[in-house]
Amino acid sequence: MAKKPTTGLTQLGKKAAIPASPDEAVLETVPNPHGDTSYVVRFTCPEFTSLCPVTGQPDFAHLVIDYVPDKKIVESKSLKLFLHSFRNHAGFHEACTVEIAKRLTKALKPTWLRIGGYWYPRGGIPIDIFYQTGKLPAGVWLPDQAVAPYRGRG
Numbered sequence: 001m002a003k004k005p006t007t008g009l010t011q012l013g014k015k016a017a018i019p020a021s022p023d024e025a026v027l028e029t030v031p032n033p034h035g036d037t038s039y040v041v042r043f044t045c046p047e048f049t050s051l052c053p054v055t056g057q058p059d060f061a062h063l064v065i066d067y068v069p070d071k072k073i074v075e076s077k078s079l080k081l082f083l084h085s086f087r088n089h090a091g092f093h094e095a096c097t098v099e100i101a102k103r104l105t106k107a108l109k110p111t112w113l114r115i116g117g118y119w120y121p122r123g124g125i126p127i128d129i130f131y132q133t134g135k136l137p138a139g140v141w142l143p144d145q146a147v148a149p150y151r152g153r154g
Contacts, residue, residue, distance in 0.1 A: 025082040029072035053090040067113040097129035126150040
């Protein structure tokens, strides 16, 4: 009998606490059910939070993660717990955004990945961070991330 794709997962279907830090978080994967097809997976996290490493105050971002899977896809509950683990993590916007991309790339070894980190203003300046692992494969439809630029009260 073939192994179930959820065999070995430690968080899905079980009570799982938010990890205390991104280093403690476990990104789990399952086999890509359509490994013979190039397609885009998108995760949107409009309420991402971390802490300013200088003031300790919360920073907020709208994250959009797009990737073209190869052999594995990320299990969404483990991704949610990983992203939530940043809630008490002190890191600059650039560090948090790129760390998320690198951890996903290491866990998934995707054909292609990009992340847009749209950070809300602190000190009057919004900061947007973009990371990508190369060129999008030919023939793959990729919609715009559709996050409006920050306009304040304008």
